[in-house]
Amino acid sequence: xxxxxxxxxxSGCPRAPIDAPPTTGSAAEQQYGACRARVExxxxxxxxxxxxxxxxxxxxxxxxxxxxLAEGFSSTCDRLDCFEVLDRCGCHxxxxxxxxxxx
Numbered sequence: 001x002x003x004x005x006x007x008x009x010x011s012g013c014p015r016a017p018i019d020a021p022p023t024t025g026s027a028a029e030q031q032y033g034a035c036r037a038r039v040e041x042x043x044x045x046x047x048x049x050x051x052x053x054x055x056x057x058x059x060x061x062x063x064x065x066x067x068x069l070a071e072g073f074s075s076t077c078d079r080l081d082c083f084e085v086l087d088r089c090g091c092h093x094x095x096x097x098x099x100x101x102x103x
Contacts, residue, residue, distance in 0.1 A: 028085040028100045035082035038075075041065040043095045054096035056089045064089035064096045 025033075032039075039062050047066045048054050057065045058075035062083050065073060087101045 026100075028102070031082045031085045032098070032100055035080055038080070039063055039083070039086060040097055041069060043097070046094045048091035048094060048096050051088075051090035054089050054091050062086065064098050066096050 041057075041063055053067055054064055055067055055070045057063045057070035057073040059077035060075070060079055060083060062080075063073065063075060085100050086098045088099045089096065090099060092099075
C-alpha cells in the first residue's frame, strides 16, 4: 500500500525529459532542437554544391533533403510548433539543412 501511494505521489511530479534539448541558444535554436531529427534528412557530406541542390520535402514540407532524395519522400502530415522557426532549406557546407528565422 505504501509503495502504491509513493508511486502515485511521484507520478504527479513534473520531471524534465531525459532527452531535453539544451537551454542555451536563442529561442529559435531551442525550438529547432526539439525537432531537429524530424526536419533534417540523413546528412551526408557532399550531398549538395549549392542551395538549388536542396528542397523541402514531406507532407508538411518540413524535411530538408537533396533534390534526388526528395521525390517520393513521405512523412506524417502533422504540424509541429518547431516547424515555425524553419526559414530556408539550402546547402550549408555541402549538407542540406535549414536556416532558422531570426528573432
